[in-house]
Amino acid sequence: MKSTKLYNIxxxxxxxxxxKEMICMKxxxxxxxxxxxxxxxxxxxxxxxxxxxxxxxxxxxFIDPHTHPVFLNSRNDELMMRLNGDTYENxxxxxGGITKSISDVRESTKVExxxxxxxxxxxxLKLGTTTIECKSGYGLNKESxxxxxxxxxxxxxxxxIDMIPTFMGAHAIPPEYKSNPDSxxxxxxxxxxxxxxxxxxxxxxxxxxEKGYFNExxxxxxxxxxxxxxxxxxxxxxxxxxxxGAKVAYETDAISADHLMAVSDxxxxxxxxxxxxxxxxxGTTFFLGKNTYAPYDKIREMGIEVALxxxxxxxxxxxxxxxxxxxxxxxxxxxxxxxxLKSVTYVSAKSxxxxxxxxxxxxxxxxxxxxxxxxSLEKIxxxxxxxxxxxIIKNGKFLIKS
Numbered sequence: 001m002k003s004t005k006l007y008n009i010x011x012x013x014x015x016x017x018x019x020k021e022m023i024c025m026k027x028x029x030x031x032x033x034x035x036x037x038x039x040x041x042x043x044x045x046x047x048x049x050x051x052x053x054x055x056x057x058x059x060x061x062f063i064d065p066h067t068h069p070v071f072l073n074s075r076n077d078e079l080m081m082r083l084n085g086d087t088y089e090n091x092x093x094x095x096g097g098i099t100k101s102i103s104d105v106r107e108s109t110k111v112e113x114x115x116x117x118x119x120x121x122x123x124x125l126k127l128g129t130t131t132i133e134c135k136s137g138y139g140l141n142k143e144s145x146x147x148x149x150x151x152x153x154x155x156x157x158x159x160x161i162d163m164i165p166t167f168m169g170a171h172a173i174p175p176e177y178k179s180n181p182d183s184x185x186x187x188x189x190x191x192x193x194x195x196x197x198x199x200x201x202x203x204x205x206x207x208x209x210e211k212g213y214f215n216e217x218x219x220x221x222x223x224x225x226x227x228x229x230x231x232x233x234x235x236x237x238x239x240x241x242x243x244x245g246a247k248v249a250y251e252t253d254a255i256s257a258d259h260l261m262a263v264s265d266x267x268x269x270x271x272x273x274x275x276x277x278x279x280x281x282x283g284t285t286f287f288l289g290k291n292t293y294a295p296y297d298k299i300r301e302m303g304i305e306v307a308l309x310x311x312x313x314x315x316x317x318x319x320x321x322x323x324x325x326x327x328x329x330x331x332x333x334x335x336x337x338x339x340x341l342k343s344v345t346y347v348s349a350k351s352x353x354x355x356x357x358x359x360x361x362x363x364x365x366x367x368x369x370x371x372x373x374x375x376s377l378e379k380i381x382x383x384x385x386x387x388x389x390x391x392i393i394k395n396g397k398f399l400i401k402s
Contacts, residue, residue, distance in 0.1 A: 036365070057377060071314040189225040216244045240262060272304055346359040
C-alpha cells in the first residue's frame with residue numbers, strides 16, 4: 001500500500017473535531033494512503049511518495065450542499081427581464097422561472113441531460129468543489145423526477161466528484177395542477193414518493209415552502225411523507241417572504257433550512273430549538289439584484305450552525321464558484337473568513353450527514369484536499385472570479401497533472 005506525504009505546507013486551515021473549532025497550522029505534514037488521510041502532524045515519517053506544497057495554503061475540498069444541476073438550458077432571457085424591472089416572482093407567474101425549465105426536462109433525453117450535467121460537474125470540480133448535493137425538481141411528474149435522479153446517479157458513477165442526490169418533486173406546482181395544488185401534493189405523497197423509495201437513489205427530500213409554491217401545511221405533509229419512506233427532510237425556507245419555513249424545519253426535524261432571507265425572529269427561535277442547519281445562499285440574492293441578505297449576525301448570535309452553498313440553477317443563480325460565495329458572505333453577510341471556510345467544508349458536510357467522512361483534514365477522513373497557489377486563507381476570497389488552485393486531491397487521487 002503506497003503512501004504519499006504532503007510537506008512544506010505554508011498554512012493548513014481546517015475544522016478540528018477534537019477541539020471542535022477551526023484551526024490554522026503552519027509547518028505541518030499530511031500522509032495519505034489510498035483514499036484516506038492517515039496522519040497529520042509535524043516531522044512525520046517518510047512515505048513512498050512526497051509532494052512539495054511549496055509553502056502554499058492547504059484546505060479541505062469544498063462541499064456544496066444546495067444545487068439544481070439537472071436542467072437543459074439556462075434561462076438567460078430572464079436576466080434581461082429583471083434588468084428591465086421585472087421580478088423573479090412575477091416572471092414565474094407569467095410562465096417563466098421553474099415552470100419554463102419543466103418542459104425542457106420532460107422533453108429531453110437522458111443522453112442530452114447527462115452530457116449537460118457532466119459538463120457542469122467538470123466546472124464545479126475545477127473550482128474546488130469535491131462533494132455536491134444535487135436536486136431533481138425540473139420534471140415535476142413521476143417519470144421525469146425518476147429520470148432526473150437516474151441522471152444524477154449515472155454522472156456520479158462516472159465522475160470524480162461525489163454527487164449527493166435529493167428528490168425535489170415539490171419545487172413548484174406544475175402547470176397541469178395550477179388550479180388545484182392540493183391534488184399535486186396528493187400525487188407527490190401517494191404516487192411519486194413511493195416510486196422514489198423503490199428507485200432507491202435519493203437520500204433527501206426537499207420542498208419549496210414559499211407563497212405561490214407550497215404552504216406550511218403542504219410542506220409538512222410532503223416532508224413527513226418522505227420521512228415515512230426513508231427520505232431525510234430539508235427545505236427552501238423563507239426566501240422571498242416569511243412563509244413559516246423555519247417553523248416547518250423545526251416541526252419536521254429537517255437537516256437543513258435554506259435561503260432564510262425573509263426569516264422572522266420567531267422563525268429563528270424555532271431553528272434555535274432544533275438541530276437544523278441554516279444554509280445561506282448569498283449568491284441568489286446577489287444574482288437576483290436584491291438587497292435583503294439572510295441575517296447572519298442574528299443567526300450566529302443564536303448559536304445556529306451555518307452552511308454556505310451556491311444554489312446553482314438555470315435562472316436565479318448561475319454561480320458555480322464556492323470561493324465567490326465565500327467572498328459574498330464576507331462582504332454582505334459580515335462573515336469572518338475562517339467561518340466561511342467552516343461553512344463550506346465541515347458544516348456543509350454535516351448538512352449532508354457526511355461530517356465523519358469529508359469536510360476536514362484529519363486522520364481517517366477521506367483525502368479530499370485543495371492546495372492553493374496562495375499562502376494564506378484570506379487570499380482565497382480576493383481571487384475573484386478565478387481562484388488559483390494548484391492541486392486538487394479527490395479520494396486520494398491527484399487530479400491536476402504537473
